[in-house]
Amino acid sequence: MATIRVMSEQLANKIAAGEVVERPASAVKELVENAIDAEARQISIEIHGSGCRSIRVVDNGVGMEEDDAILALERHATSKISSDADLAAIQTLGFRGEALPSLAAVSKFELTTRTRDSTAGTRISASAGVVKGVNECGCPPGTQVWVRDLFFNQPARRKFLKSEKTEFGQVVDTLTRLALGRPETHFSLRQKNRQIHDWPAAINLQQRLAQIFPKRSTQSWLAVSHRQGVLNFEGFLSPPELYRSDSRMLFLYVNGRPVWDRQLRFALLEAYRTLLPKGKYPLGVLFLELPAQQVDVNVHPTKAEVRFQDPRTLCATVTSAAQAALATMERQRWARPLVAGSGLRAAEALIQGKLAPLSPAGAAVSEPRIQTYEALDFPQRGFSTDEESRRPPEKLHQELGLLFGELNVIGQFHNTYILCEAPDGLILIDQHAAHERVFFEAFHKEAIEGQLSSQILMITETVELTAEESAWLEDSLPLFSKLGFRLEPFGSYTFVVRAVPAVVLRQEPLELLQELVAAGCKGAGSLGPETLLEKLLQSMACQVAIKAGQRLGREEIAALLQQLDGLDRCSTCPHGRPLWWKLTMGEVERMFGRA
Amino acid sequence: MELTIQRDDLLRGLQKSQSVAEKRSSMPVLSNVLLEAKEQQLHLTATNLEVSFTGSHEANVTKEGAVTIQARKFYEIVKELPFPELRITEKENQWVNISSGTTEYNLVGLPADEFPQVMKYEDVEWVQMEAPLLKEMIDKTIFAVSTEETRYNLSGIYFEKVETEDPVCLKLVATDGHRLSFIQKPLPEVTKFTFDKGIIIPRKGMLELSRLLEESEQVEVAFQENTAIFRQGESTLIMRLIDGDFPDYDTVIPKNCERVLEVDRSRFMEMLRRMSIISTDRYRGIRCKIHPEHMEIISNNPEIGDAREELSVTYQGEEMTIAFNPRYFMEILAVMTSKVISAKMIDESSACIIAGEEDEGFFSVVMPMRL
Structure with missing residues (x-):
């Protein structure tokens, strides 16, 4: 039958x-x-x-x-x-x-x-x-x-x-x-x-972004674009001070089709490495255009996933374009527009609030939703065809001398923040975060090129670890040698310390070592060697940097600001916390009812 | 309390008390100086709990008593007073009146009993020492003292009696774990020192003492339990000893260095100064390539650029490249007086000993770096 x-x-x-x-x-x-x-x-x-x-x-x-x-x-x-x-x-x-x-x-x-x-x-x-x-x-x-x-x-x-x-x-x-x-x-x-x-119908993506996200936050977004050969893409990414706890607001399109692609997403996040706090994601929209033959959309019934012929090149290009956009933003130093509002959380809440569909008290009900989008003061860049309005930021930077080192230093606030006067507002710089970033970038460079300079000890020291830590450390010795430590296993979970990173002049090097081992050992399994090195460098930069609460002299402040100007990335500390913030003249005037 | 005193006498003492009195402290009274009028003398005391300074000056005391006032302000006032004599009078609630001619100040004070008890000493055995000798010994070791707060036992100069040698010597040693400096001088009086083998005296105290010794020929020294006392004329410095074991430094001093480099001290110093312009950060090292007849120093900083210089030297040993923190070398060279210094080495990762003929009894050890 x-x-x-x-x-x-x-x-x-x-x-x-x-x-x-x-x-x-x-x-x-x-x-x-x-x-x-x-x-x-x-x-x-x-x-x-x-x-x-x-x-x-x-x-x-x-x-x-x-x-x-x-x-x-x-x-x-x-x-x-x-x-x-x-x-x-x-x-x-x-x-x-x-x-x-x-x-x-x-x-x-x-x-x-x-x-x-x-x-x-x-x-x-x-x-x-x-x-x-x-x-x-x-x-x-x-x-x-x-x-x-x-x-x-x-x-x-x-x-x-x-x-x-x-x-x-x-x-x-x-x-x-x-x-x-x-x-x-x-x-x-x-x-x-x-x-x-x-x-309503928008004339371009910026306008649509402004409709969907609150106007205030999209002003500071970065334009990303790439036009070369068969691969073209453009879009907008959020600046580092704006982020979410999930990647839901990272929108990727391939030939106009919304897709969910892990590799592509990862390629974008790669550009934000050390700029965002752990577990935080940028917001953004990216449109990729590539010949239909190079992408297979017929992978999944809902077509959320696609397959690329050459994902590696694609991802590398996306990462470098995003990095370039971030670098362009960083070159404007303190003059770049920040996501406005009274801090990061506020901006984040604003976006979440806007998208939370069921909050009846939202602007959606109480205000007429008809807006005149022409009135938006969206900076014309990226998609704009108007070449005149797209001034290269390098030029801007040179013309105005937009360097931290050229700001008028007002002083130190709570021995923690450096206050500076800018033409358009008051700039606050977190001294620890800034110094941490300075050290991190220097260490990173040195570690990539070879190793951090290391001071040999006169009297060798020993450090005792737990069984798990010592097993991990034994495997990671080459990594620690890059950091400037010279360690030798000494049996029963003990290591002899023969040399320590030269930068650790004021701190107890053994304490630093123990902290690095503890931090590294914890999440090591899941990390690649490069990420692990980065993590260790982060911890080290954090340890040796000026602390909050430390009194700084004028010269120290000036030196720090100058060092900051030498960096490619100066928006956040290597853990992703913001490094500087601007209280704009407008905000201050509103406080005093002058506006 | 009521007295009159010569301005210049008081000023001398006050000046010496300034660096001991704390500028910023959680205990406000530590920024004050204690004034005690007793038996035709005015005693000034300043302390940071670790080191105390006392100056005793002749005064015409009409009423005995004690009070404390702000050390800094008091000094500034006395310095500017127009007449050679001044009068100090304690008023109600620790107000202190200072007058000289038609000038008059009223200062807020704090009660004397809030001032910490300075370590008392009685019946100590004073030992006479040559002040310039002690000063030289301190100056040639103090730079190597550790400034790390956690390294408690390295945060002072180690004084050691050497009674086994003839003549008996006093040894001073300091180290921060990266370098060490050592000086030994014959001193028969050490047998009278009332400590067993060695003691550690805090850096701050040594710094004050070095300053105090500048103008004198003789100094009296005494030790009592955990205190070291140095007396020079009207001034006395009392310091608490560091409670800890100084590391066994002898084992780190290399014994068989076969490579010996000899170089003109001041030319080497100038060269290091030039080379370290590039290494702005305190932790950056320089490379020394040592050839039989010359030494090449290379300094580079990825953020700034690089520098190179050659210097003729005398060298016995294999050609080698060794890296150092230039700051460590410069600090050593700065305290030395020899025209030519010698650096003895084993290899690029072992300690290097620096000494000079005219710097008798002195040498310093520096650990190299790996760049």
């Missing part, structure tokens, strides 16, 4: 739906992508609850004729590709022909559509994948898809959905990702009758 049978189409669709439609956000993604592919200029999304109750996506795109509309509900029916060659050169977001049938299979589904040329529209309703009716109807040109009672026939799936808040948050994230990719399209998101987001 034949036990293997071909599945019914409904069953197959339901299974496919499992891959394509995981949750309300994936339904929104598929529908909005369809709208984008239909060249819509205006897409509005209306959600009830988390989206399980109802999702309605309305666009003003090309629409469909009746026959096409019916066919669209068939699996693997698509207008987007027709041959193998098309698959290899995909320009549209969708192409698998799975979204609509999959959605229809797991919901009560209604599709209303009309092309600009036809007089009447078509309305198709379906339930659990079975077409219930096809009617002619009156409707505006474009397409409206209404998905109700998502997963009503899949109680198991429904059970695994998270809270309404989480699911809706996912919807917002999805939409943000898509909207960033299409600045020219007007997106609006409503929940029940409340307008959550309204992002």
Whole structure:
């Protein structure tokens, strides 16, 4: 007896739906992508609850004729590709022909559509994948898809959905990702009758960024671009003082398609190494354009993952472009605009607040969302075609003498911060963080080129460690020799110290050694030798740097500022804490009610 | 308390008390100087708890008593007073009135009983020493004292009696673990020192003593339990000894150095000064390439650039390259007087001994660096 049978189409669709439609956000993604592919200029999304109750996506795109509309509900029916060659050169977001049938299979589904040329529209309703009716109807040109009672026939799936808040948050994230990719399209998101987001058509990415992120924080973002050969990319990255605890706000696009790619993400983070605190991620948007043949998007049903032909070169290019953007920013020294607000947390909270979809007290409700985006004082750079307005920062730096060393030093505050007067505000420099960065950069250079200079001891010392530490240290001796220690195992978890880093003049070298061993040993397993060396250098720089609370003389301050000017990176300490901050004249004047 | 005193007498004592009195301290009274009027004398005392200075000066005491006032201000006032004599009167609530001619000051004081008890000494055996000799010994060792707070036993100069040799000697040794300096001078009086083998005297105390010895020919020395006392005329310095064991320095002094370099001290010094302009950071080393007839010094700093210089020398041994912290060398050369100095070495990672014929009983040991 034949036990293997071909599945019914409904069953197959339901299974496919499992891959394509995981949750309300994936339904929104598929529908909005369809709208984008239909060249819509205006897409509005209306959600009830988390989206399980109802999702309605309305666009003003090309629409469909009746026959096409019916066919669209068939699996693997698509207008987007027709041959193998098309698959290899995909320009549209969708192409698998799975979204609509999959959605229809797991919901009560209604599709209303009309092309600009036809007089009447078509309305198709379906339930659990079975077409219930096809009617002619009156409707505006474009397409409206209404998905109700998502997963009503899949109680198991429904059970695994998270809270309404989480699911809706996912919807917002999805939409943000898509909207960033299409600045020219007007997106609006409503929940029940409340307008959550309204992002009118923007003239460029900066404008879209300003709509999505608060205006104040995007002013200081860095433009990244690369145009060479077949690989082109451009985008914006957050300055080091702006970060999040997750990488959700790092948006990557490959040929217009939002992707989630670990390597690419890592390549970006690499550029931020030692600039951000541990476990923190930058924000950013990056659009990569490369020939369709060099990237395989057909890896995953939701197309979130892609494969590159040459990921190594790609990542290296992205890293160096991001590093270049950060270096350009650093060359402006204290004159670069900081993320405004009363500190990092505030800026971070601002962004999170803006994106937290369910906070009813948010500006989304209380203020009219119609803004005049022309009025935004967005710095024209990166994407700007206006060459005049893009002054090279090096030139700027030379003209104005934008160096820390040339600032007028006011004095020391709490023996911890150096206060300086800049033409546009008061600059505070964390003396420990600054000195730490100075040492770190010097050590790093020396360690890469050879080893740190080391002072041989007159009287050798011994240091006792735990069993675990001594085993680790024995394996890491070459690394410690780079740091300037000369150590020899002496049996029973003891090491003889013959030489110590010469820089450790004022501190107890054995204490430093023990601290380095303890710090290194803890997380060593997961780190590569380079990262580990960096970590050890960080600890060492921290140990030998001027401490907070240490009184500094004028000359010491001047020397420190001068050293700072010699560095490529001077925004943060090597652990990622900010090194300087500016209280702008405007902020001070507001405090005194003068503004 | 009420007295009159000669301005210049008082000024001498006050000046010496300035560096002992604490500038910034968690105990405000330590920034003050204690004035005690007793038996036609005014005793001034300043202390930082580790080192105390006392100056005793003739005065016309009409009323005995004691009070403390701010050391710095008191000194500045006395220095500017117009007449050679002044009057000090204690008023109510430790207000102190200072008057000279028509000038008058009223200063806020603190009660004398808040001032810490300075170590008392009685019936100690005073030993006479030549002040210039002791000063030379201190100056030739003090620079090597460790300034690391954690290295307690290295934070002073080690005084050691050498009674086994003939003549008996006094040895002073200091080290910070990177270099060591040593001086030994014949001194018959050491047999009278009332400590067993050796004691460690804190750096701060030695610094004060060196200053005090500048103008005198003789100094009286006494030791009592954990205290060392130095008396010179009207001034007395009392210092608490460091409670710790000085390391066994003898083992680190290399015995069989076969490579011997001889060089003109002042030319070597000038050269080091030139070369270290490049190595701004205190921890940066220089490389010495030693050839039979000349020595080449190379200094480089990735942030600034590099420098090179050659100097003719006399050298016996294999050609070698050895690296040092130039600062360590310069500090040694600065205290020496010999025209030609010798550096004896074993190899590029062992200690180097520096000595000179005219610097009798003195040598210094420097550990090289690896660059």
